Amino acid sequence: MPAQRTVAPESTAVRVALWRAMHAQVDEPPHVLQDEIGLELVAPGANWHRRPDMGKNATSGFRAGVVARARFVEDLVADRFSDGVRQYVILGAGLDTFAQRHPELAAEMRVFEIDQYGPQEWKRQRLSELGYGVPEWLRMVPVDFEKDEDWWGRLIEAGFDLDRPAVLASTGVSMYLTKDAVADTLAKAAQTAQGSAFAMTFLLPPETVAASGGKPRYPIRFRSCFTAEEMLQLARAAGFHEVRHLSTADLTERYFTGRPDGLRPEVGESFLLATT
Numbered sequence: 001m002p003a004q005r006t007v008a009p010e011s012t013a014v015r016v017a018l019w020r021a022m023h024a025q026v027d028e029p030p031h032v033l034q035d036e037i038g039l040e041l042v043a044p045g046a047n048w049h050r051r052p053d054m055g056k057n058a059t060s061g062f063r064a065g066v067v068a069r070a071r072f073v074e075d076l077v078a079d080r081f082s083d084g085v086r087q088y089v090i091l092g093a094g095l096d097t098f099a100q101r102h103p104e105l106a107a108e109m110r111v112f113e114i115d116q117y118g119p120q121e122w123k124r125q126r127l128s129e130l131g132y133g134v135p136e137w138l139r140m141v142p143v144d145f146e147k148d149e150d151w152w153g154r155l156i157e158a159g160f161d162l163d164r165p166a167v168l169a170s171t172g173v174s175m176y177l178t179k180d181a182v183a184d185t186l187a188k189a190a191q192t193a194q195g196s197a198f199a200m201t202f203l204l205p206p207e208t209v210a211a212s213g214g215k216p217r218y219p220i221r222f223r224s225c226f227t228a229e230e231m232l233q234l235a236r237a238a239g240f241h242e243v244r245h246l247s248t249a250d251l252t253e254r255y256f257t258g259r260p261d262g263l264r265p266e267v268g269e270s271f272l273l274a275t276t
Contacts, residue, residue, distance in 0.1 A: 006125060007118025013094035014042050015053055016172065019063040020070065022049070026056050028261040033067040033074075037097040041126045061266030066172075068251045068265050073169045073199050074098060076273075078105065080167050080197060086110060087166035089155065091185070092173040095123065099138045110137055112158060114151050117142040152188040165195035165276075175203045175222035182224060186238035186274070196276045198240070201269050202226050209268050231272050240274035 017038030024031050026049075044051075053059060077088050077098070086109045090096050093113035099106045113120070120142050124134055134140060139158045143151045156162065168189050174182050182202075189198040205225040226234070228245040235243040248267045256264055 005118055006122045008122055009095055009119040016066050017042050017095040019066045023063055023067045027263055032255045033071045035097055037100050038095045040130055041095055060263055064263050065265035065269055068255050069171045069201055071255060076197060076199055077167050085165045085167055087164055089166055089168040091170040100132050107137055112139045112141050112155055112160060114141045114143055117144055163193055165193045168198045170200040172201060174200055175224060177223060179224045183234055186235055190239035190276060192276055194276050198274045200272045202231055204268055204270055228270060235272055235274045240276060242275045244273045246271040246273060
């Protein structure tokens with residue numbers, strides 16, 4: 001394994017961590033997710049609320065989407081834990097803080113965080129500085145995606161048990177990958193033991209969102225978008241036993257019904273939930 005060097009996390013990972021913290025600080029309760037540990041890791045300074053990408057009203061839909069997708073995955077992990085699943089894999093972990101916020105649950109599992117070398121080493125150091133540390137059950141799996149390193153092989157080397165079911169999650173990642181890379185990720189995830197679940201977010205094409213009456217606000221041009229049927233077909237072709245699409249409306253109904261502040265996720269991001 002090449003020597004690791006510390007590199008600050010990407011701006012997208014920082015933005016997600018700050019939005020998660022902002023939800024708990026500026027949105028009305030009940031909060032979909034309570035996560036200010038990512039804010040601790042980033043330590044952005046006292047004026048971080050004044051950043052252009054932190055406007056309370058302008059970013060509310062994106063902020064809601066970020067906390068909804070995190071909550072959905074963590075609910076899935078807790079549900080599968082009750083069924084005996086003891087492995088959880090986070091692809092493109094960034095500044096995810098599941099292990100720090102739910103140590104009692106996580107300590108009964110083996111949690112794998114897969115991410116780039118430099119940012120992961122930065123995160124490891126920050127966790128140590130803040131007193132959280134990296135316990136034995138938290139496996140940080142460094143992978144150089146830019147050099148096409150095999151994350152599946154690295155995961156197995158880190159102790160992932162192919163004979164035991166797992167929950168695998170990839171949120172906010174697929175849109176930065178080519179369609180071939182997404183298909184490859186699905187094919188590898190489908191190799192997990194029977195009873196495993198793979199949850200992945202993906203972006204609907206702008207024209208699909210517009211046709212349904214939505215107003216897609218994609219801040220940059222992403223590398224891939226999929227219709228729901230395209231994603232379901234890819235998952236079936238990869239070998240998953242059951243596949244399901246969860247729309248923005250599904251998450252809105254689950255986590256935002258009856259909110260007094262009208263907070264809602266931005267339309268456009270959907271979930272694939274596939275099981276082996």
